[in-house]
Amino acid sequence: MNQVCFRFYEELNDYLPKELHKVWFECRFELGTSVGEKIQSLGIPLDDIDLILVNQQSKRFDYLMQDGDRISVYPEFELFDLSGISQLREKPLRNTRFICDVHLGRLCKYLRMLGLDTLYSNRYTTKEMVNFSRQEKRILLSRSYQLIRHKEVTHAYWIRSAEPLEQLSDLIRKLDLSGLANPLTRCLNCNDRIVTVEKQEILHRLQAMTAKYYTEFFKCAACDQIYWKGSHYENMLEFIYRHLEKDLPVKSLTHETDPDNS
């Protein structure tokens, strides 16, 4: 007879008899049984499950179990504070803030392009990221399951994809961020607010072609970076919007700063 070991996490234990709570336990099975079937036969609804790790590898419900597998099963936990996520849906929170871990620099840029307050440094230590997340009520974004599960982190979202644009659209969909996007309001370098600035004021810093063809300019009050429509920033924004519109038919994500759309 074949045997696997299961371990269920957090509220998934509510479906199990007490002696199986939060411990590894053995289960027999017939070859050809999928992990999803086995979990259901233990009385756990698949809808409550977000992640299955078989011998530390993420697997789908249709994975066919093998003798000796060690299977950990985790519930949904996009946001540990579930009241927060429901509030997001009913009335958008104005202060949805993020901190990206050291491997998510590109995602951070994309979020800032959309105007979302996002901290990032490739020099942050785990302790610093956890502290910023707690102290500034920032949702910690990471591809590391360990970091997301850090005992001191209260708000976190596990980034599944390795591809930054996929990461962004997943995040927008899951956390319902589309209504919060406010492009060209945040500095890509330092995350501070950018504000419109008179062309005259910064004319001496512009290249001739830029000065000739563009009229609307923005400046970061903190690091003094200048942005303008038609710049790399704007091109990247168009690129992001095109990608998001493919996945998300969300009206509020149409590009409001584009004069052609107004």
Ligand SMILES: [Zn+2]
């Ligand atoms: Zn700046």
